[in-house]
Structure formats: structure tokens, C-alpha cells
């Protein structure tokens with residue numbers, strides 16, 4: 048937490064014009080009020096203030112973030128928080144402390160001290176966009192590590208670090224990615240985000256969805272483990288019902304110091320899943336639509352909007368002095384898109400949720416418009432000579448054929464498994480429910496020789512690493528060599544969650560509540576008994592079902608449904624792809640992490656091979672991380 052505390056500083060105003068910047072300015076304390084348009088900004092929190100914010104970073108209490116890097120631009124994000132005794136809700140208090148708008152200056156530079164500036168601008172934010180700031184910084188040099196910061200109300204934000212994508216002719220031959228999914232604030236202390244935030248070698252962080260959850264699902268929650276917060280009355284533990292509460296949920300997540308740090312050190316590429324878009328009904332009245340939740344997602348993330356016509360083409364940058372507009376209505380549902388990474392990879396973010404199940408369409412998973420876009424994107428990727436395609440996909444693509452399932456009932460409830468499909472697939476969400484779509488995709492890739500596809504997924508709350516094969520039995524596929532009549536068209540890693548329960552925890556909850564007479568959703572206070580007795584009891588049946596699943600599905604090269612949550616690393620190189628599965632402690636803040644598995648696949652003949660003596664890999668970048676997250680006072 049020390050990282051977040053402001054300190055008196057002696058430094059130049061980084062965003063000020065030439066005159067002032069020439070001389071050093073001494074600032075005694077950050078508590079000094081700032082003035083804008085004749086008003087004084089106070090960082091002091093009113094009595095009874097509950098809005099989640101990293102107090103030491105005010106007015107940038109949710110840090111800074113960047114995303115969707117292209118060779119010439121990257122989206123930069125922050126949020127201005129103005130405490131007011133009338134409340135935190137921007138829809139009810141449009142003028143906190145009397146401010147109706149705030150001017151925010153930004154700059155991006157090649158050095159952490161922000162002296163060698165490549166682009167700068169000034170935007171205005173208001174309550175209408177929940178005081179978020181989102182600029183598409185363009186005209187940047189490609190394949191470059193850059194540093195950025197914002198300045199508003201007399202303070203400078205933490206300095207963020209980001210990276211632009213290479214152009215095809217840049218001398219770059221790698222892509223280093225951290226991958227996460229199902230990141231649940233209540234259930235995990237976000238140590239995985241802290242570990243990501245320590246890495247200087249990242250080009251990108253990919254998120255396969257459930258980036259911010261609508262509710263806790265009633266599962267035992269690490270953040271309430273020792274009774275620090277009241278489980279039953281806490282506004283941040285309730286299902287969101289309004290735009291204001293949806294926005295507040297982002298604030299809750301973004302006030303976490305580990306997430307602030309991860310956001311600060313590398314650009315994110317997020318594909319939201321169903322929890323992020325969850326609508327709300329109160330009584331008979333719809334109080335929050337999926338479209339409105341989508342608009343909040345666009346307000347609070349650096350996702351660059353695309354044209355709302357199914358083309359997947361980005362809207363142009365509005366320039367340095369205008370915020371990126373927030374898509375509204377149906378436009379807020381479109382976010383499938385492409386980020387090109389030189390000759391190394393095309394990062395293809397697909398959406399298997401919002402265009403699924405449309406009557407009369409051929410693709411029941413992607414919808415026909417998105418299907419056509421994906422075919423075009425994959426063909427163009429091959430034509431231009433991109434080595435890999437890194438596909439971010441919310442729900443597992445690989446098949447999961449029926450296997451003998453201990454604790455079938457609760458697992459079916461928790462994961463929507465279809466237990467009446469003895470010959471078919473048990474996981475029928477998205478691709479599993481439409482195997483004809485999957486087969487069509489695999490055939491298309493095979494017929495066009497587009498085989499080096501690395502799919503990064505989420506949703507299954509466990510580690511599932513698979514070869515992508517149409518038929519996972521001999522003679523089509525031989526699991527030890529990956530050869531056969533229909534060899535793999537790529538590989539997939541379903542990354543585990545940050546704390547959202549997988550198989551072992553679903554079984555442990557069933558045993559625990561069966562023994563104690565409680566039920567999910569009730570206040571969960573007996574953490575010690577749960578962790579010490581019921582989780583271990585659930586381990587043997589979890590191991591049994593892992594074995595049954597890998598036996599029934601030979602292309603499932605690694606499967607771990609234990610309470611071992613964390614993040615993945617993906618290293619794309621000219622001749623191979625390396626996947627690493629890292630687990631981090633869930634209930635306590637700790638720097639410990641453990642490599643569960645390392646898998647390698649060779650370019651030209653994709654097939655996951657587990658390394659028996661794994662050595663953690665590293666990306667080639669060594670450069671400096673951004674300085675610790677700190678807001679400092681500046682004088683204009």
C-alpha cells in the first residue's frame with residue numbers, strides 16, 4: 048500500500064506549458080487544494096463516504112490504464128474523482144464541489160520522466176461520462192515503449208507505461224502476453240494482477256471476459272473472509288441494478304492496488320463476457336439494459352470503439368483534444384476487433400455471446416456478419432504472412448465429451464452442463480452447443496492452411512489446454528504426437544479465474560452447505576472450517592473427474608479444475624508458442640506464485656507438449672516499469 052501514498056515532491060510541472068516547466072516548483076503537500084475556474088478542489092473525503100477509491104491517488108483514484116495498441120496509436124484512460132458530501136453518484140450529483148466540468152491535460156513520452164514528449168492534448172470530462180477520460184493517442188512511433196500521465200485539478204496522475212504494436216517491417220519477432228479471465232474481486236485478492244504488474248516484458252494483457260462482475264454469485268468470498276465487511280448489507284456485494292451501480296462496480300475493482308498496478312504497466316485488450324453485460328430488472332421494470340452496461344464498459348475501459356456495422360473496423364481517433372465517444376444503444380454491443388502485431392501475430396478478439404442464437408443465421412455462435420468478418424480476417428492474416436493468430440474467445444472452443452462425473456448435480460448447476468448427452472458434449476454453452484459451427488471453423492482453417500492459431504479463452508473456471516481437432520479419436524488424431532488424418536489446426540488455453548470457483552470449490556461448497564445446513568448466498572463466515580476441511584475433502588473427486596475428462600478427451604492435454612487460480616503467460620516466437628499457467632494465493636496478499644504447467648507448440652505443426660522440467664520463459668523487453676503509482680501536486 049505504501050506505493051499509493053502521495054509524497055511531497057520537488058519536480059517540474061510535467062504538463063505545464065514551456066514557461067513554468069523551465070523552473071523547478073516545490074510543492075509542500077499534496078493536501079493543498081487545487082483551483083480550477085475559480086473553484087477549489089479538495090481531496091478530503093466527507094464523513095460517511097463509502098465510494099471505493101484509492102484515496103492516496105485522488106483525484107486519479109482509479110489509476111491510469113491503456114489499451115488496444117496499434118502501430119500508431121493507443122487508447123489512454125483515467126477517471127477524475129471529486130468527493131462530495133451529497134454522494135458519489137454522477138447521475139444525481141452532476142456538480143460535485145461545484146465542478147460541472149474538469150479540464151484534463153495528458154501527454155505521452157518515450158521516457159518515464161515524461162520529458163521526451165511525442166503527443167499531448169487536453170480534454171474535458173463531465174458527470175455525463177462518469178468523469179472518465181479516454182483519449183486515442185495517435186501519431187505515435189510503432190513498436191515503442193511509451194509513458195503517459197494526466198494532469199487535472201492541480202495534480203498529476205501516476206505515470207502509466209504502454210507499448211505500441213510493431214509494423215510488419217519493424218524488427219520485432221515476438222509477442223509476450225499475460226492472459227486473465229473471470230477476475231472476481233470478492234473471491235480473490237488479485238495477487239495475480241500484482242504479479243502481472245511486476246513484469247517489464249509484457250507487450251499486452253488479454254482479458255477473455257467477466258472482467259468486472261455484476262454479482263458475487265453467493266460463493267464464499269475472500270474479501271469477506273475475516274468479517275471485514277458485512278456480506279449481507281454491503282452495496283458492493285449486491286447485484287447491480289442501475290447505471291450508477293454498474294459504474295460503481297468498476298470503481299470497486301479499479302480501487303484495488305494490484306489491479307491499479309497491472310493497468311499501469313501494460314496495455315489491455317479486453318473482450319467482455321456475459322457478466323460484464325448483465326442487465327437488471329427490479330420487479331417488472333428493466334432498470335439496466337445490456338446496452339447500458341455495455342456503455343459503462345466503454346466508459347470505464349480503453350476498448351477502442353468499432354463501427355457499429357459488423358465490419359470490425361475501428362472508428363477513427365477523434366484527435367488529442369476530444370474524448371473517445373461512448374457507444375450507446377446497440378452500438379455498445381459491438382467490440383469484436385483486430386489488433387495486428389507486426390509479422391508475429393494478429394490478435395483477433397471474437398464475441399461468442401452477443402451475436403449468438405439469431406434465428407435463420409448459419410452461425411449460431413458468432414452470427415453471420417461476425418463469421419464473415421472472421422473469415423476475412425483469417426485469410427488476410429495468412430496473406431500478409433502473420434506467423435500466429437492469437438484469438439481471444441470468451442468460452443472454450445474445444446469439445447468436452449461426456450465423462451463420468453462425480454458430484455454431477457452441483458457441477459451441472461454451476462457450469463450449465465448437459466448431463467443428458469451421454470454420447471455428446473456436456474458443456475453446451477457457445478461452441479459446445481453448436482459443434483457444427485466449430486467443425487465449420489476448423490475445416491475453414493485447415494482448407495486454407497491457417498494452422499498456427501493460439502486461442503485464449505475463459506469462462507470454465509479452470510485450466511483446460513487442448514489441441515484443436517475436429518475428431519479427438521484415432522485415426523483422426525493421435526494424442527502423443529498430434530498426428531493423424533486430421534491434425535490440429537491450433538491450440539487452446541482456457542485460463543483459470545481469479546477466485547471465481549472451479550470444480551473443486553463447487554464440490555466443496557456442496558459438501559460444506561450439505562453438512563452445515565447453509566446455502567449459497569448466505570453470509571459465509573466459517574472460512575477456517577471451509578478451507579481446512581471441505582476443500583481437502585473435495586480434492587479426490589476433483590482429481591477423479593480431471594482424469595475422467597482427459598481420458599474421454601485425448602486432445603485435452605492438461606486439465607486442472609482445482610482451487611488453483613491465477614493467470615497465464617503466452618510467448619509467441621517465430622518457431623513456437625509457449626504457454627505458462629501460474630497460480631497465486633487467493634485469500635491473503637502474498638508474493639508467492641507457482642508454475643503449474645508449461646506447454647510448447649511448434650509453428651507449422653501445432654500440438655501442445657507439456658514440459659517436464661519447465662523453466663519460466665521471459666519476453667525480450669527489459670525496459671523500465673512505470674514508477675510506483677503516485678499522484679503528485681503540480682502548479683501551473
Ligand SMILES: [Fe+2]
Pocket residue numbers: 229256257506507547
Ligand atoms: Fe466467469
